[in-house]
Amino acid sequence: xxxxxxxxxxxxxxxxxxxxxxxxxxxxxxxxxxxxxxxxxxxxxxxxxxxxxxxxxxxxxxxxxxxxxxxxxxxxxxxxxxxxxxxxxxxxxxxxxxxxxxxxxxxxxxxxxxxxxxxxxxxxxxxxxxxxxxxxxxxxxxxxxxxxxxxxxxxxxxxxxxxxxxxxxxxxxxxxxxxxxxxxxxxxxxxxxxxxxxxxxxxxxxxxxxxxxxxxxxxxxxxxxxxxxxxxxxxxxxxxxxxxxxxxxxxxxxxxxxxxxxxxxxxxxxxxxxxxxxxxxxxxxxxxxxxxxxxxxxxxxxxxxxxxxxxxxxxxxxxxxxxxxxxxxxxxxxxxxxxxxxxxxxxxxxxxxxxxxxxxxxxxxxxxxxxxxxxxxxxxxxxxxxxxxxxxxxxxxxxxxxxxxxxxxxxxxxxxxxxxxxxxxxxxxxxxxxxxxxxxxxxxxxxxxxxxxxxxxxxxxxxxxxxxxxxxxxxxxxxxxxxxxxxxxxxxxxxxxxxxxxxxxxxxxxxxxxx
Amino acid sequence: xxxxxxxxxxxxxxxxxxxxxxxxxxxxxxxxxxxxxxxxxxxxxxxxxxxxxxxxxxxxxxxxxxxxxxxxxxxxxxxxxxxxxxxxxxxxxxxxxxxxxxxxxxxxxxxxxxxxxxxxxxxxxxxxxxxxxxxxxxxxxxxxxxxxxxxxxxxxxxxxxxxxxxxxxxxxxxxxxxxxxxxxxxxxxxxxxxxxxxxxxxxxxxxxxxxxxxxxxxxxxxxxxxxxxxxxxxxxxxxxxxxxxxxxxxxxxxxxxxxxxxxxxxxxxxxxxxxxxxxxxxxxxxxxxxxxxxxxxxxxxxxxxxxxxxxxxxxxxxxxxxxxxxxxxxxxxxxxxxxxxxxxxxxxxxxx
Numbered sequence: 110x111x112x113x114x115x116x117x118x119x120x121x122x123x124x125x126x127x128x129x130x131x132x133x134x135x136x137x138x139x140x141x142x143x144x145x146x147x148x149x150x151x152x153x154x155x156x157x158x159x160x161x162x163x164x165x166x167x168x169x170x171x172x173x174x175x176x177x178x179x180x181x182x183x184x185x186x187x188x189x190x191x192x193x194x195x196x197x198x199x200x201x202x203x204x205x206x207x208x209x210x211x212x213x214x215x216x217x218x219x220x221x222x223x224x225x226x227x228x229x230x231x232x233x234x235x236x237x238x239x240x241x242x243x244x245x246x247x248x249x250x251x252x253x254x255x256x257x258x259x260x261x262x263x264x265x266x267x268x269x270x271x272x273x274x275x276x277x278x279x280x281x282x283x284x285x286x287x288x289x290x291x292x293x294x295x296x297x298x299x300x301x302x303x304x305x306x307x308x309x310x311x312x313x314x315x316x317x318x319x320x321x322x323x324x325x326x327x328x329x330x331x332x333x334x335x336x337x338x339x340x341x342x343x344x345x346x347x348x349x350x351x352x353x354x355x356x357x358x359x360x361x362x363x364x365x366x367x368x369x370x371x372x373x374x375x376x377x378x379x380x381x382x383x384x385x386x387x388x389x390x391x392x393x394x395x396x397x398x399x400x401x402x403x404x405x406x407x408x409x410x411x412x413x414x415x416x417x418x419x420x421x422x423x424x425x426x427x428x429x430x431x432x433x434x435x436x437x438x439x440x441x442x443x444x445x446x447x448x449x450x451x452x453x454x455x456x457x458x459x460x461x462x463x464x465x466x467x468x469x470x471x472x473x474x475x476x477x478x479x480x481x482x483x484x485x486x487x488x489x490x491x492x493x494x495x496x497x498x499x500x501x502x503x504x505x506x507x508x509x510x511x512x513x514x515x516x517x518x519x520x521x522x523x524x525x526x527x528x529x530x531x532x533x534x535x536x537x538x539x540x541x542x543x544x545x546x547x548x549x550x551x552x553x554x555x556x557x558x559x560x561x562x563x564x565x566x567x568x569x570x571x572x573x574x575x576x577x578x579x580x581x582x583x584x585x586x587x588x589x590x591x592x593x594x595x596x597x598x599x600x601x602x603x604x605x606x607x608x609x610x611x612x613x614x615x616x617x618x619x620x621x622x623x624x
Numbered sequence: 625x626x627x628x629x630x631x632x633x634x635x636x637x638x639x640x641x642x643x644x645x646x647x648x649x650x651x652x653x654x655x656x657x658x659x660x661x662x663x664x665x666x667x668x669x670x671x672x673x674x675x676x677x678x679x680x681x682x683x684x685x686x687x688x689x690x691x692x693x694x695x696x697x698x699x700x701x702x703x704x705x706x707x708x709x710x711x712x713x714x715x716x717x718x719x720x721x722x723x724x725x726x727x728x729x730x731x732x733x734x735x736x737x738x739x740x741x742x743x744x745x746x747x748x749x750x751x752x753x754x755x756x757x758x759x760x761x762x763x764x765x766x767x768x769x770x771x772x773x774x775x776x777x778x779x780x781x782x783x784x785x786x787x788x789x790x791x792x793x794x795x796x797x798x799x800x801x802x803x804x805x806x807x808x809x810x811x812x813x814x815x816x817x818x819x820x821x822x823x824x825x826x827x828x829x830x831x832x833x834x835x836x837x838x839x840x841x842x843x844x845x846x847x848x849x850x851x852x853x854x855x856x857x858x859x860x861x862x863x864x865x866x867x868x869x870x871x872x873x874x875x876x877x878x879x880x881x882x883x884x885x886x887x888x889x890x891x892x893x894x895x896x897x898x899x900x901x902x903x904x905x906x907x908x909x910x911x912x913x914x915x916x917x918x919x920x921x922x923x924x925x926x927x928x929x930x931x932x933x934x935x936x937x938x939x940x941x942x943x944x945x946x947x948x949x950x951x952x953x954x955x956x957x958x959x960x961x962x963x964x965x966x967x968x969x970x971x972x973x974x975x976x
Contacts, residue, residue: 419864421863421864440863440866440868441863441864441865441866442866442867442868445865445866446866451864453861453864458858458860458861459860459861459864460861460864461858461861462853462854462857462858462861462862462925463857463858463925464853464857464925464926465850465853465854465857465925469850469853469854473850473854473862473865473866473867474865474866476847476850476851477847477866479847480846480847483846483847483848484845484846484847485845485846485847485850487845527865
């Protein structure tokens with residue numbers, strides 16, 4: 110065979126969902142015994158690619174060659190039988206059964222038709238030792254931490270004589286030491302000539318454990334290369350689709366000029382917030398009338414920061430001040446009452462209540478101020494709803510229309526209106542323009558600018574680098590669950606932000622690349 | 625293209641579901657009216673062909689009397705189910721379920737005679753004891769609901785498990801209250817809640833209507849009603865919009881418990897006896913069926929109080945009609961199952 114060093118070859122894979130091309134002639138080649146990274150931002154197509162490989166999705170076009178044989182898995186079980194195991198972030202094992210039973214499930218050693226428990230345990234122990242773990246395999250799986258549970262899943266993969274193990278964000282809930290244990294077992298897998306496809310959002314991990322890398326963006330393969338021949342900065346710029354040293358043209362967004370804004374008093378001050386394991390050390394502040402951009406790659410901790418400030422998740426250490434006074438929010442309601450609004454990133458999961466009308470969604474947070482002894486003041490509600498439908502240009506047949514029937518952009522406007530009608534002092538917007546069409550995008554950017562002009566402090570979380578550079582008065586960059594760098598208005602540049610997103614002391618490297 | 629074909633099919637299906645949904649509300653009313661009409665006709669035939677009545681010449685009088693009694697029988701039988709089903713609708717609208725309503729009915733039913741037959745009546749007089757015998761059991765029933773709610777919100781138990789605990793334990797408590805003995809009594813003042821006939825209509829029917837109307841108003845016009853739907857429709861989003869999710873969830877179980885308490889009192893008042901073994905037995909299933917038939921999806925986020933009322937009436941009328949034309953009870957059960965099946969089928973069509 111010509112390409113016998115290749116274990117997996119996915120060629121021209123295309124997958125179309127209604128209205129979206131999830132994969133556009135994507136190619137992925139994985140060699141025998143290598144750890145291959147698959148990276149890309151949200152919606153790049155990584156998961157779709159993996160799901161097609163393992164038979165969870167059926168491809169629309171393209172071929173998959175695994176171990177010199179064209180394959181067409183219809184279910185993940187068939188893929189497993191051929192030697193492809195998948196380990197998801199959420200462990201799909203049985204927590205109440207013992208470690209050994211989990212490893213040997215469906216191929217337990219039997220004697221006279223009964224499970225041979227001694228052999229079962231011995232075999233499980235042997236498999237775990239192989240990846241460097243020595244634990245009591247007779248205890249229930251749930252007695253162990255997530256790292257051990259993942260090792261169990263890996264041992265299970267080995268027990269199936271898997272030739273390939275796919276790991277989808279295995280480290281997202283592990284602490285540093287657990288990650289090290291996981292990497293040790295990955296190295297042992299590699300030594301045994303098993304290939305690993307490794308998906309993560311933590312850049313440092315890629316460089317530590319991976320041999321080669323495939324970068325995806327918008328359903329396409331951008332590049333496949335050796336890990337050693339790419340810098341973190343190049344990697345980030347390729348994931349985001351922004352060339353290094355590209356001259357900033359401006360005008361890609363509809364924000365008003367940040368310099369024209371009147372900056373007021375210090376509204377929010379967050380000092381050294383910690384919320385383990387999601388956030389390690391976060392400090393930032395927002396003034397009245399300014400837009401602060403919060404930048405960072407997926408997994409850097411942006412959404413977690415927003416949630417912690419809004420009282421949706423608890424803070425372990427650190428302090429928050431609102432207009433200088435120390436505050437503590439135990440629930441979103443506390444934050445709302447203090448004049449803060451939060452538009453969540455995932456509109457469908459955290460934003461809309463799909464079976465309620467535009468009206469009811471719009472006034473959901475305002476209700477306590479719209480009622481007298483618990484009864485909704487309909488006249489006043491109608492006035493407010495009509496005002497905001499007109500003001501934001503929400504396209505809906507009537508206020509009674511169910512919100513789920515609206516387009517994404519109009520849903521987003523309703524959610525913005527949910528907070529605007531509260532007259533907030535501080536608004537946290539998490540990816541306010543994601544997943545909506547260009548026209549609506551511009552409108553929303555204008556609305557955000559107007560808010561700042563009216564004196565509202567805006568903390569804007571966005572993955573679109575133009576929104577950061579053109580819309581923000583300041584940009585705070587997060588990396589690996591920490592705020593790492595802050596850019597004032599005159600310092601804001603795409604390269605600088607990307608460098609900070611990739612790694613800290615990279616000013617030199619940027620110059621290197623620019624040369 | 626396969627994908628476009630698939631979407632086309634999906635769109636067609638959801639239209640089908642929505643069409644069906646509209647048809648269902650009107651359909652329920654039409655079927656109800658047909659059943660009522662059929663029964664009026666049937667009663668008239670029975671009366672007008674009865675020789676004794678015809679000989680006495682009082683056909684009209686006898687017909688009115690027969691109609692009145694048929695109406696009262698149906699409303700009386702359906703009242704407790706409707707009252708419990710209204711509470712169930714609140715719970716189901718938040719995405720929960722309440723299996724404990726029957727057991728809570730039994731507890732409330734045991735408590736009332738204990739109060740008006742006990743030392744309180746002797747010391748403070750019967751009138752006071754009767755008021756306590758109504759108020760205290762309803763409060764205790766609400767406390768059991770509170771216990772359900774706290775298990776669901778604080779201990780994060782699945783609603784079906786949390787309320788199953790009270791389902792099992794509650795009936796035990798009800799039996800322990802009287803050492804398992806039945807309590808027989810004759811207390812016209814207390815029993816007025818079931819046996820009274822203001823304007824010729826049983827008191828419990830008034831109670832039923834009041835419960836339905838208040839619940840309908842609460843769902844429609846109060847922030848609490850909105851919160852119930854928001855919690856059931858998208859709990860995470862509701863929390864981020866400042867909805868006090870835990871309080872709302874707890875409250876619906878308290879409401880369901882208290883309404884079950886009222887129903888439990890009505891049952892013992894009708895029977896002149898309290899039976900911890902039978903009071904409210906299996907009523908949770910009738911209540912869930914009425915809610916489902918009435919168009920409230922078991923996944924939460926939507927609620928139709930009037931639908932639940934119509935659903936309970938429909939199930940009752942079908943049962944009554946079948947039994948009165950001589951269809952065996954067992955067969956009537958099968959027909960009821962069929963109604964629920966159709967109703968839930970329509971529901972899944974719509975949400976799919």
